[in-house]
Amino acid sequence: MARSGEARGLADDVALFGDIILTHDQMVEGVHYLPDADPADVAWKLVARNLSDLAAKGAEPLGALLGYTLSDPQWDARFADGLAAAFDAMGGALWGGDTSRAPQIAGGTGGRVFGMTMVGRASHLPIPARSGARAGDALWLAGSIGAAHAGFVALTQDRDACGPHATGGAVNAFLRPTPLLAEGAALAPIVHAMMDVSDGLLLDTARMAAASGVSINLSRAAIPLHPAAIDADAAMRWGDDYALLFALPADIAPPVSAHRIGDISAAGGGALLLDGHAVAPDNLGWEH
Amino acid sequence: MARSGEARGLADDVALFGDIILTHDQMVEGVHYLPDADPADVAWKLVARNLSDLAAKGAEPLGALLGYTLSDPQWDARFADGLAAAFDAMGGALWGGDTSRAPQIAGGTGGRVFGMTMVGRASHLPIPARSGARAGDALWLAGSIGAAHAGFVALTQDRDACGPHATGGAVNAFLRPTPLLAEGAALAPIVHAMMDVSDGLLLDTARMAAASGVSINLSRAAIPLHPAAIDADAAMRWGDDYALLFALPADIAPPVSAHRIGDISAAGGGALLLDGHAVAPDNLGWEH
Structure with a gap:
C-alpha cells in the first residue's frame, strides 16, 4: 500500500493508489440511457462501465460507492435489483454512497444522474496504461x-x-x-x-x-x-x-x-x- | 492494508477498507444548492461535505474522484476555481472522475448533479463509529x-x-x-x-x-x-x-x-x- 505521498493521481481516467485502482463513471438520463429505460438496465450499465475501466487495468473489482438520485419506490427497487444482479454476475459489491432527491429546477421535470466509484485491485504490477x-x-x-x-x-x-x-x-x-x-x-x-x-x-x-x-x-x-x-x-x-x-x-x-x-x-x-x-x-x- | 476479503463495507455512511476510508456525497441543484449559486461555492461545499465525513473518522484527506455535469465554460471554470481553493484550504486533491453533459429530458431544463468520492486515511485505529x-x-x-x-x-x-x-x-x-x-x-x-x-x-x-x-x-x-x-x-x-x-x-x-x-x-x-x-x-x- 502506498503511503500518502505516493498516490499517483489521474492516469487513463482512473486513479491509482498503490495497487488500488479507483474508477468513476456516470449514467445520465438522456445522455447515457433513454428516459424510458428499465432501471435494472441502467444499474447494470453503470456497474459495467466502471468494471470495463478495471478490465483495462487487469484489475479485480472489490467494492463500489453509489451516488443515487431517488425516484419513485418502484423505480428505486428495480434499480436495486439490477445493481444486485450486476454485482452478482460481474463482481464487486455495494459498500456505500449517498442518496438525494432529484434536482429541483424551475420549469423542469428533474433529471437523474447516477455516479459510481469502483474500487479494484491490480492483478499485475506495473498496471497497464x-x-x-x-x-x-x-x-x-x-x-x-x-x-x-x-x-x-x-x-x-x-x-x-x-x-x-x-x-x-x-x-x-x-x-x-x-x-x-x-x-x-x-x-x-x-x-x-x-x-x-x-x-x-x-x-x-x-x-x-x-x-x-x-x-x-x-x-x-x-x-x-x-x-x-x-x-x-x-x-x-x-x-x-x-x-x-x-x-x-x-x-x-x-x-x-x-x-x-x-x-x-x-x-x-x-x-x-x-x-x-x-x-x-x-x-x-x-x-x- | 486489508486484503480483499477484509473490506468492511458500509458503516456510518462511509466505506472502510483497512485504514482507508471512502466517502461519497452529492451536491444536487435545488436540493443542496440554490440554482443561482456561485459555482465556486458549490464546489467548495461538495468537498467540505465529504471532508466532514472524514473528520468524523479522524482521517486525513488524500484524494477525490468527481462526477461532473458539464455546464457552460464560464460555470465550469468557476467550479474548477472553487474546487482548487477547497483542496488548497482543506486538503485533498483531484485524482480523477468522469464528466458528462447535463441530463436531457423532454420538457425539462436539465439539472446538475455533482458527486464526489473522497479517499482518506485514518489517523487512529480502531476508526471511530x-x-x-x-x-x-x-x-x-x-x-x-x-x-x-x-x-x-x-x-x-x-x-x-x-x-x-x-x-x-x-x-x-x-x-x-x-x-x-x-x-x-x-x-x-x-x-x-x-x-x-x-x-x-x-x-x-x-x-x-x-x-x-x-x-x-x-x-x-x-x-x-x-x-x-x-x-x-x-x-x-x-x-x-x-x-x-x-x-x-x-x-x-x-x-x-x-x-x-x-x-x-x-x-x-x-x-x-x-x-x-x-x-x-x-x-x-x-x-x-
Whole structure:
C-alpha cells in the first residue's frame, strides 16, 4: 500500500493508489440511457462501465460507492435489483454512497444522474496504461464493435420491429454490456499498453497514440464488427462496446481471443491512420 | 492494508477498507444548492461535505474522484476555481472522475448533479463509529449549530437585506462550511463514538442512539447556538452545520473546544430525549 505521498493521481481516467485502482463513471438520463429505460438496465450499465475501466487495468473489482438520485419506490427497487444482479454476475459489491432527491429546477421535470466509484485491485504490477505503446508493436482488439450502436438504433429508430434479440443481441449489448475482466487480467502481464474502447474505436485509438507518442495505423478490413453492426464507419465512431484495445510486441500472440487490427510506428505522419490515411481529429467520433 | 476479503463495507455512511476510508456525497441543484449559486461555492461545499465525513473518522484527506455535469465554460471554470481553493484550504486533491453533459429530458431544463468520492486515511485505529456510545458516557458537540440555517434564510427570504457578512458569517457558513478535520483527528483516539451532524442535531443524535443501542438525553440550554442562529428549534432540525458529535467517558475532558450537551444512559424510555422528554421520530428534522 502506498503511503500518502505516493498516490499517483489521474492516469487513463482512473486513479491509482498503490495497487488500488479507483474508477468513476456516470449514467445520465438522456445522455447515457433513454428516459424510458428499465432501471435494472441502467444499474447494470453503470456497474459495467466502471468494471470495463478495471478490465483495462487487469484489475479485480472489490467494492463500489453509489451516488443515487431517488425516484419513485418502484423505480428505486428495480434499480436495486439490477445493481444486485450486476454485482452478482460481474463482481464487486455495494459498500456505500449517498442518496438525494432529484434536482429541483424551475420549469423542469428533474433529471437523474447516477455516479459510481469502483474500487479494484491490480492483478499485475506495473498496471497497464494507455501510454506504453511502442513503435514496432502490434495493435489488437479483444471483443468487437458495432453492437451497441446497432442496439441503440434498434431501440430509438425501429423499436416496433425489434425485440431484444432481433438484432443478434445488439439491444442486449447496448443495455447490458459485459466488461472483459478475465481478458484484461490475462493480458495485463504482457501488454505494453491497454485501454477500453468505451468512447469509440477511432477516438480511443487516437488517445492511445497521443498518450504513447506514437503513430497507429488501423487496418479497416481487420477490425472485428459484431454480426449485428449496421455500418463500419458508424461502429468505429460509436462508443459503448467496451472492447479492450492493447499493444503487444509484434512477435507475441495474445492469450485471449482477439484480432490484430493495426500497427504502431514512430510518431510522424499523423497520430491515427486508417489504411495509411490520416484521420482528421474532427472525424474521430463523439465525446460524451 | 486489508486484503480483499477484509473490506468492511458500509458503516456510518462511509466505506472502510483497512485504514482507508471512502466517502461519497452529492451536491444536487435545488436540493443542496440554490440554482443561482456561485459555482465556486458549490464546489467548495461538495468537498467540505465529504471532508466532514472524514473528520468524523479522524482521517486525513488524500484524494477525490468527481462526477461532473458539464455546464457552460464560464460555470465550469468557476467550479474548477472553487474546487482548487477547497483542496488548497482543506486538503485533498483531484485524482480523477468522469464528466458528462447535463441530463436531457423532454420538457425539462436539465439539472446538475455533482458527486464526489473522497479517499482518506485514518489517523487512529480502531476508526471511530457512531455505534460505540455507552451508558454513562457524556455527549459533546464541537462546533455550533444554527449558522447554516440562518444563512439559508438570509439567502432565500431576506436576500436584499443581507450581505455575505451581515448575519455573523451565517451566509458564509451555509455556502462554505469548514469541516472540523483537526478536531476529529484529536478526538479519534479517545471517543467511544463520533459522527458529524450534517443532517441536523436531533436527527443525527437519534441515529447515534439507535446505532449504539443507548438512550441520549440532550440538555437544550447546553447546545451551542451560533450567534447568528435564528431559532433554536429550527437550528436543531436543520443540517449543513458540520459540527462533530461525540461520546466520551464522563470523567474525560475533550482536547478540543467543545460543549457537553447531553448524557447517555441504557436504552429505554426513548432513544432521544430533550430535557428528559422523548422526541417523536417525526419531529427530528428533515432527511435529504
